Amino acid sequence: MDEAQIYAALRDVFADIFDRDDIVLNASISAKDVSGWDSFRHIEILVAVEERFRVRFRTRDLDALRTVGDLVRLIQHNALAK
């Protein structure tokens, strides 16, 4: 899966969780840019991403996670590691 495909799939995940079709995602977006992205939604995103991309995040991954760009890199590395 290349980066563009990951972004496209992530948009679906976000649209479902926030029930909005108009969320713009790019590498620098973080929780403060999306209304409703609180710690609860954060977990929901992680769980949905694990399910959607068939990946498992590590503890150190979650500690370092700040932006959508971080998330995309995590998905890529996780997928490669398999």
Add this chain to the structure above:
Amino acid sequence: MPELYWLPPPSAWREQLREFSESSEPAWSSAVALANLRLDFSKTNALDTIARRHFDSKAARRKGRHVRLALLGSSTTSHLHGAIRVAGLRRGVWIEIYENPFGQYWQELCDPTSGLRAFAPDTVLFAFDAEHIASALDDTRSKPGSGDALQDMAERLRACWRIAREELRCRVIQQTAIPHHAHLMGNNEHRLPGSPANFVSRYNAALRSMADDAGVDLLALDDRVSSDGMDGWHNPVLWRHARQEVSPAAAPFYGDLVVRVLAARMGLSSKCLVLDLDNTIWGGEVGEVGVEGLTLGQGSALGEAYVVFQKYVRALSQRGIILAACSKNDEAKALEPFDRHPDMVLRRDDFAIFMTNWNDKPGNLRAIAVELNIGTDSMVFVDDSPFERAFIRHAAVEIAVPELPDDPVAYPRTLADAGYFEAVAVTMEDRERNSAYRQNRTRKLALANSENLEAYLRSLEMVLVWRRLDSLGLQRAVQLIGKTNQFNLAGRRYGESEIAALMADEKALVLQFRLLDRFGDNGVIAIVIGRIGKGDCLLDTWLMSCRVLGRGVERAMLNVVAQAAKDQGAGRLIGEYIASERNKIVANHYDKLGFQPIANTVNGAMRSTLNLSGFTPLNSCIALRQG
């Protein structure tokens, strides 16, 4: 991963959810229907958000179907609220939830001015994580001379339960701990007194008798873990990251477990298990293959799987679940295996009622409910056929219809996982229930209700694809002609070479029919052979697979046959019915299609005729296509 796999998966989820969200008069029934889909963590929360917006104020007044639940835990449980509420919706119960400030369940219980007291719950669920339980080991060690750590823990628990029951006047549910500690010794961990893993497992064991003594119900997460696997229930990353002991991915299942216990206490658990027979409790269709041909019992792994399922069902009935049978069959045929098959575990006496006829199943299920004097909403219907399952869900939404795996070896587990029959106690009455129903039953059955059938058939979007039989279809045609017994008008058995000869014969009309619907392709399900001569088309063979009975396929077939016969120059169709032991269901086939009987019988064949010049195609819910 634990998921609600017995519920049907959602389709067009976002559209359905949006419709519910934007509805100005949101219906409780729509929420219940959405909650009865196979929802994951995000979908569950999305439904919960909207349901709360719609119902939070109003639903509080719903009488008798309302629970005020205090979730008192030692770690994070807020991610479980939505799943508990949606599981409540699934059973028509509205649940309001209060959660203690992080870690402070004891203070909340003791403080008369606490948020907990102000909330005034009617049920308390104690959810203690394994680390919290095991901390009793450290407490005991640091206080020399104090007693056994398990005793200390038990005292603390009993104090919690006492306050909840006596001061808050609540029903109490105690969650067992998810045993997620790493072992220190291994297989014989129980020999190391200071081991946290050992302690948690002793604690879980002790809870059983303690809870019974105190009148507390358990939520047995440890049992779920041993059945589903630790990874599904506990994610150590999220445990560290957010102190969530129950993995969010398992939340929908968790919520369902909680509400099962609540529902059992409210008398909302299902009471009656209705079973299809063919390919559900034995392999094969008894009307087709006879008692000797059934796959059941010793001799094959598949046959043994059906025996194990029967044993499971029988054990359910012995603890008070009413059994009923609902099958499309001639009753005499359907009962034969009960009387003659040596490997049958279920006996006729195990069933409160047999509803075996050719009426549609929603009507039959309603008739069973009337007969047994129970609500259809307390019935669970188990059928291997996706068609019948979808039909019941469409026509009688209140009846629980689990999706079944296609391997019967998994049937018992599926019924158990779905938790329809959750019970918190077993009484003598439970054990005698089936015989009581049996004694009371009368054989006079309410007329089947089929008002919904046409709407349902239309919703199936059926297409009948027909063509003249060619070499590609030959093998299937031979098979159908060889094994179809019930929907087979004349019962003529042709071999491969005979059919090949008919295909080449210009005076013969050999048609195959394939049925498609929105669930997929049913394959070639019918064959008609007509012989043209002297201006007539004699229907020498008309047969159809029982899989598609009751859908009006024969009416659509007639429209095809009539046109094809006309095209070949025929002025009349002549139908033939030759009675056999097994084809009673089609005795009136040609009458129903508008044929007129002819007085003379030829070699035991009852003939009837249809004039093609005045023929107008029959109404049908099925589109036709040649191909």
